Amino acid sequence: MSANEIVVIRPGPRALVVDRGRFGYMGIGVSWCGAADSLALDVANRILGNDAAAAALEIAFGGASIRFTQRTRFALAGADCPASLNGESISTWAAYEASPGATLELGMPPRAVRTILAVGGGIDVPTVMNSRTTDLAARIGGLNGRVLEAGDRVPIAATGVAQDARALLVEPPRWWTRDAQETEIGVIPGGELTSFSEEAQERLWRTRWRVSPQSNRMASVLEGEALDTRGAPELRSHAVVPGIVQVPPSGLPLVLLCDAQTTGGYPKIGVVAEADLWKLAQAQPGAHVRFAAMTLDEAASALRAIEAYLAAIAAGAVQA
Amino acid sequence: MVSRLGQSAIVLDAEGELSLSAQRRIWALARDAGAWPGVREAVAGMNNLTLIFDAHDADAQTLILQLQEAWEQSSAAAEQSRAPIEIPVRYGGEGGPDLAFVAEHAGMSEREVIERHAAAEYVVYFLGFQPGFAYLGGLDSRLQVPRRAKPRARIPAGSVGIGGEQTGVYAVQSPGGWQLIGHTTLELFNPQRTPAALLTPGDIVRFVAVS
Numbered sequence: 001m002s003a004n005e006i007v008v009i010r011p012g013p014r015a016l017v018v019d020r021g022r023f024g025y026m027g028i029g030v031s032w033c034g035a036a037d038s039l040a041l042d043v044a045n046r047i048l049g050n051d052a053a054a055a056a057l058e059i060a061f062g063g064a065s066i067r068f069t070q071r072t073r074f075a076l077a078g079a080d081c082p083a084s085l086n087g088e089s090i091s092t093w094a095a096y097e098a099s100p101g102a103t104l105e106l107g108m109p110p111r112a113v114r115t116i117l118a119v120g121g122g123i124d125v126p127t128v129m130n131s132r133t134t135d136l137a138a139r140i141g142g143l144n145g146r147v148l149e150a151g152d153r154v155p156i157a158a159t160g161v162a163q164d165a166r167a168l169l170v171e172p173p174r175w176w177t178r179d180a181q182e183t184e185i186g187v188i189p190g191g192e193l194t195s196f197s198e199e200a201q202e203r204l205w206r207t208r209w210r211v212s213p214q215s216n217r218m219a220s221v222l223e224g225e226a227l228d229t230r231g232a233p234e235l236r237s238h239a240v241v242p243g244i245v246q247v248p249p250s251g252l253p254l255v256l257l258c259d260a261q262t263t264g265g266y267p268k269i270g271v272v273a274e275a276d277l278w279k280l281a282q283a284q285p286g287a288h289v290r291f292a293a294m295t296l297d298e299a300a301s302a303l304r305a306i307e308a309y310l311a312a313i314a315a316g317a318v319q320a
Numbered sequence: 321m322v323s324r325l326g327q328s329a330i331v332l333d334a335e336g337e338l339s340l341s342a343q344r345r346i347w348a349l350a351r352d353a354g355a356w357p358g359v360r361e362a363v364a365g366m367n368n369l370t371l372i373f374d375a376h377d378a379d380a381q382t383l384i385l386q387l388q389e390a391w392e393q394s395s396a397a398a399e400q401s402r403a404p405i406e407i408p409v410r411y412g413g414e415g416g417p418d419l420a421f422v423a424e425h426a427g428m429s430e431r432e433v434i435e436r437h438a439a440a441e442y443v444v445y446f447l448g449f450q451p452g453f454a455y456l457g458g459l460d461s462r463l464q465v466p467r468r469a470k471p472r473a474r475i476p477a478g479s480v481g482i483g484g485e486q487t488g489v490y491a492v493q494s495p496g497g498w499q500l501i502g503h504t505t506l507e508l509f510n511p512q513r514t515p516a517a518l519l520t521p522g523d524i525v526r527f528v529a530v531s
Contacts, residue, residue: 026361026372027350028517029447029491029509128511138451138492140511190325236338237448237455239363239370243326263365263448271326299327300375 005069006119008152012063012106017123017142017154018116019055022131026239026262033135034258036217036281037114039173039306040078044118046313047075047095047170054122055132057154059115062106066117068098072156073120079112079282080176093176094169112176112282121157136217136259170318173309175279182208183283185255186276186294186302187245191268192232196247200227204269205291209253213285217259220280222289226251232267240264243272245291255280275302322388328360328375330384332391334367340457341396342367343445347521349394353387364446364521366455404441404524407489407504409480411437411529415503418468422482422499425465434529436460437487437501444523452491452509452517456525459487471497478504480527491517502527 008015018041021034035041035058045054057066062081068074075095076083083090084105090096092115098104106115125132125142134142143152175183193201209222229251240246244256246266255272256264257280272280273294283289294302312318322332332349334342346364353371354362358378363370373383411434412419423430442456449455459482467483472495475481479490481498490496491508508518519525 023360025451025516026363027354027447027521028515029449029451029453030516129516135451137494138509138511188326190323236366236368237446238331238365238368239329239361239372239448241326241329241370241372261449262363263446268325271329274327296324296327303327303375 003069003153003155004124004158005153005155006072007067007069008148008150008154009065009067009103010063010150011148011152012059012061014060015057015064015148016134016136016146017055017125017132017148018058019053019131019133021258022129022133022135022141025129029262030129030138031135031259031262032242033133033141033217034131035114035116035133036258037078037116037278038258039278040114040116041118042310043093043170043173043313044075044077044116045122046310047077047093048073048118048120050118050120050122054118054157055125056116056118056123057148059106059117060113062108062115064104064106066104068100068102068104070100072098074098074104075116075118077116077118077172079109079115081109081115082107091169093172111284111287113284114282119156124155124157137261168319170313173306182288182290183279184292185279185289186273186299187270187291188273188296188299189270189293191244191270192235193269195231195233195267196269197228197231200229200231203227204253205293208288208290211280211283211285211287211289215283215285217257217281219257219260220255220283222253222255224252227253229267235265235267237263237265241271243274243277245269245272257281273299273302275299275306322384322391324380324384325370329370329372330380330387332369332371332387334391338367340443344396344522345391345394349387349390350521352390356383356386358383363448365448366445401522401524402520404526405519406526406528407480407506408530409438409502409504409527410531411480411502415476415479416501418481418499419501422463422465422501426462428462433463433501436463438527438529440526442487442525442527444519444521444525446521447517447519450490450492450494452519454488454491454508454519454523454525455486456488459485461485463487465499467497468499471495475500476503477508478506480504
């Protein structure tokens, strides 16, 4: 009998094991990490009827090839790579069943960055500090605390095939069906925003920022006309969390993402609405984003809409 | 003063001059607030404290008032602190390639750099930057040196360095720009250990030269 596992033939540019994150250890300097696009992870797990805490693979920029060793239910969500199972084209935002020996191929996603590959029951690497997610800085979680390499055998839960098949194909979150030249990102103004000059504040909202190729799981780094930071105060080191928009001395804002370190000192101009943060994790280098001021009420309401969407998937009501 | 930051965080800022007594109150408050219902993280910074809460389980306005009140009632009364933690350091050599630079910059011998660095008592203000990394207060001002112009791509865990007015120990391997003066074999971060971090805010740290 073969072990319960999937085999990484090619990991693509960057693939790793993720779950919702490692919480409760920021006080000792451990970041949350987790899926950069946690909504895609939530959708994939719900399509399969998995626990929300189940771990999956996050594959950046496609280019991956994965072999199944036994009958396995799996789902894809997030970046819409061209995908095939044993040569037959398959869709993102959908669940399939692979037969033993079947190969999943993911091409380069035409837009967006990260695809979630979830399996029934979840990826079954050991938990470290209450999470299976990979922390590349701490070198813990996932597969030996590192990104996946060719030849890796990734353990999966023994309950590979769910009895309850759930929805096979779901409507993606609305952002994915857009054809927009830029993504609007809701930001709740805060931090040191009002210490910036009026001109800098105005430019922050007006600028069409371009996502830099330097962006990674730690931060979405933006390019554009720099903001004047002269009014911004020197800050004592303080905790920072994903979503915070910092303005370093370069004047070019960056948005902290899941792997951000736990403390920082740059001035902040606000925090991205939690319902929008995943969009930055999915914005390809060169893509354009614009910040739009959002109230706390509007942000809370956007988050409730996502929760309702996820609940509807779990209830089988969002089938495409 | 407590302020809201985004949907799920509130920040207490101890206004005024940076002080150890304010930091003692922050440590005590971080420990208490970490157990409040709905609080996911209580993270001390330099004279500030951030609480991250789950909006399903806690109401921001209530938490802000609770934190403000707890801060006003807190005191810097000396609490039972742990015994000082000694960190054995092999100064210089392969693990401390910048010792000569620091000595030259400070205008003293390498031996004097070591003596001064090992003579001081350091206070752990808070942890952050990397897992298990402690921000230490108490560096002899004569040992302050600028960071390296070109950061190193890979600094081994256990490296003891100086960057500006800070000294500390790299807890995990990472890139970094501090001047490295030595190395310790003590593990500052070990996920298999409870707690995973060797140091805790409020700890007193001493470096001990070993050969």
